[in-house]
Structure formats: C-alpha cells, structure tokens
Amino acid sequence: MENNNLENKNDDMCEVFNSHDDVVDRVKERIPDESEFAELSEFFKIFGNPTRLKIISLLSIEDLCVCDICDALDLNQTTVSNQLRILRANNIVKYQKEGKMARYSLTDLHIEMIYKVGLEHILE
Amino acid sequence: MENNNLENKNDDMCEVFNSHDDVVDRVKERIPDESEFAELSEFFKIFGNPTRLKIISLLSIEDLCVCDICDALDLNQTTVSNQLRILRANNIVKYQKEGKMARYSLTDLHIEMIYKVGLEHILE
DNA sequence: TTTTCATATCATGACATCGTGATATGTTAA
DNA sequence: TTAACATATCACGATGTCATGATATGAAAA
Numbered sequence: 001m002e003n004n005n006l007e008n009k010n011d012d013m014c015e016v017f018n019s020h021d022d023v024v025d026r027v028k029e030r031i032p033d034e035s036e037f038a039e040l041s042e043f044f045k046i047f048g049n050p051t052r053l054k055i056i057s058l059l060s061i062e063d064l065c066v067c068d069i070c071d072a073l074d075l076n077q078t079t080v081s082n083q084l085r086i087l088r089a090n091n092i093v094k095y096q097k098e099g100k101m102a103r104y105s106l107t108d109l110h111i112e113m114i115y116k117v118g119l120e121h122i123l124e
Numbered sequence: 125m126e127n128n129n130l131e132n133k134n135d136d137m138c139e140v141f142n143s144h145d146d147v148v149d150r151v152k153e154r155i156p157d158e159s160e161f162a163e164l165s166e167f168f169k170i171f172g173n174p175t176r177l178k179i180i181s182l183l184s185i186e187d188l189c190v191c192d193i194c195d196a197l198d199l200n201q202t203t204v205s206n207q208l209r210i211l212r213a214n215n216i217v218k219y220q221k222e223g224k225m226a227r228y229s230l231t232d233l234h235i236e237m238i239y240k241v242g243l244e245h246i247l248e
Numbered sequence: 249t250t251t252t253c254a255t256a257t258c259a260t261g262a263c264a265t266c267g268t269g270a271t272a273t274g275t276t277a278a
Numbered sequence: 279t280t281a282a283c284a285t286a287t288c289a290c291g292a293t294g295t296c297a298t299g300a301t302a303t304g305a306a307a308a
Contacts, residue, residue, distance in 0.1 A: 023188065024196045031181045031196075032243065037174040039246050044177070048169030049296080050161040057155045064147065066255060072148045072155075079297055081256055091245075100254050100305045110245040114238055119156065121215075121234040122163050173266080190285060203267055205286055224275045224284050 046090045047114065051075065052083050055104075059093060060112045063105040170214045171238065175199065176207050179228075183217060184236045187229040 032040075046052055054073050058064055064072070070080045084104060087093040092111050095104045106112055156164075170176055178197050182188055188196070194204050208228060211217040216235050219228045230236055 045172030
C-alpha cells in the first residue's frame with residue numbers, strides 16, 4: 001500500500017522519496033499518545049520558570065521551610081507560596097508540617113536528575 | 125553576626141530557630157547565579173509544549189525532514205516550522221540541508237535524557 | 249482570648265506564548 | 279525562464295502565566 005506511487009496524502013508535501021511513507025508510519029507507532037504529551041508538557045512547564053528552578057535547586061541541596069526559601073532567594077512570601085503550590089500540584093515537591101512550619105523536599109530523584117542534566121546542558 | 129538576637133531581617137518571618145540563618149547562608153552559597161537560572165528556565169520552557177515534545181519524541185527515534193514531522197503528527201507546516209525554529213534557537217535540535225529538504229535531529233543526548241526521565245516520572 | 253507568626257489562597261494587570269493565515273525564500277524540475 | 283515544492287518568517291488574536299497586594303487560615307505564644 002505504501003509504495004503505491006499514485007496514493008496521495010491530504011497535503012502536497014514531500015513526495016520526493018516514496019520511502020517517506022514508511023518512515024512516517026514507523027515513527028508514528030513508537031511515540032506516546034496525545035494525553036501523555038499533554039501531561040508531560042504540563043510537567044516540564046514547571047521547570048520553565050526561574051523562581052521555581054531556584055526552589056528546586058535549593059531543595060536539591062537540603063529540605064527547607066517556606067521562610068528559609070524566601071530568605072535564601074530574597075523573594076516575598078506570596079511568590080514562594082504560590083510557586084510551592086504549583087510545584088506540589090505537579091508532584092515535584094512534597095512537604096510535612098512541623099508545628100506552624102512546613103518543611104519542603106523534592107518528590108523523587110527524577111526531579112533532581114532533570115534539573116542537573118538541564119544545567120549541564122546549558123553550561124557546556 | 126547571624127546569631128545577634130536583635131538583628132532583624134527586612135521581613136518578620138521564621139525567627140523560631142536561630143539556626144535558620146546558618147541554613148540559609150549555607151544553601152545560598154551553593155546555588156547557581158541569577159543568569160544561569162534565567163537561561164535554564166528558557167531551556168526548560170521549550171519542553172513545556174506538547175507540539176515541541178512530540179517533535180523531540182519523533183527525533184529521539186530517528187532523524188526526519190520537516191514534511192515527515194508534519195505528516196507523522198498531523199500538524200500544518202507553519203506550526204512545525206515555527207516550533208523547529210524555537211527548538212533550533214534553543215540548541216535542542218540541529219539540521220542539515222539536503223537539496224530542498226532539511227533533515228532535523230536532536231542536538232545531543234541531554235535532550236533525550238531529559239525527555240525520557242520526564243516521561244518515566246509521569247508514567248510511574 | 250488575643251496576638252503573633254508561618255503559610256496559603258484569591259484577584260488582577262502586565263506580559264509571554266500558542267497556533268495559524270499570509271507571505272517570502274530558495275531549490276529543483278519542466 | 280516559469281512552476282512546483284519544501285521550508286522559513288511575519289503578524290496577530292486568543293489564551294496562559296507571572297509576581298504581587300490583599301486577605302484568610304491555623305498554630306503557638308502571651
């Protein structure tokens with residue numbers, strides 16, 4: 001079917017090599033589905049903000065309470081709290097209450113890996 | 125200086141343990157500077173879009189020309205070309221011209237690693 | 249109880265990003 | 279040449295995200 005040289009696609013691009021249909025069919029089978037790309041892009045969006053990256057960076061060194069994060073980054077409490085909420089909602093940080101304090105930490109090693117590989121990439 | 129019990133910070137948070145000043149000083153020293161966070165967040169922003177992730181996903185399987193990407197993802201050419209430009213500008217894909225075609229590939233293994241660790245994270 | 253402190257949530261205006269139509273560029277074929 | 283094709287760029291309206299001020303919650307101290 002794919003080498004039928006009169007069989008056309010909807011659009012009119014790239015008919016130069018008819019092997020392309022094979023390539024396209026082959027790679028289409030091997031990628032995740034729509035909903036996984038949606039979820040994954042939401043996940044990576046979280047890393048796309050300097051404030052959140054700073055928080056991730058701090059927590060990759062040690063667990064901290066909200067006020068220490070504010071202090072270390074010189075950011076106001078609303079900003080930090082809002083970003084922590086987003087980080088929490090996306091399963092990137094977790095926390096435990098200790099009296100009136102909330103001690104935050106990274107959810108798992110994936111987070112640290114992604115952060116570090118990214119940093120390596122831009123520094124090379 | 126940091127244990128002076130009358131020395132206050134600008135805001136009035138978290139004076140419960142005076143050990144916190146030490147913690148803050150310690151972690152502050154170990155994080156990248158402002159410009160690196162800015163650059164890194166721009167880098168990760170690129171992963172925060174499903175269309176770009178799909179392109180990255182395809183190219184992690186094999187190198188492809190623009191029209192094959194359009195075809196495999198069922199996206200119009202403008203969309204793909206625009207996203208490829210962004211991917212190129214952020215050093216995530218590279219390409220070589222072959223006649224009128226442009227064959228795209230991932231810049232390096234960092235990209236594939238980040239993509240795959242992210243996928244692993246959301247699938248667990 | 250009242251106050252203070254640590255943190256969370258809500259609302260909002262400034263700004264960024266998305267997909268896409270229109271159009272340009274550059275290459276090959278006729 | 280001219281036509282067809284593969285790809286790139288521009289412009290723009292719709293939508294999303296950001297930091298922050300105002301305010302709420304809830305725990306411990308007074």
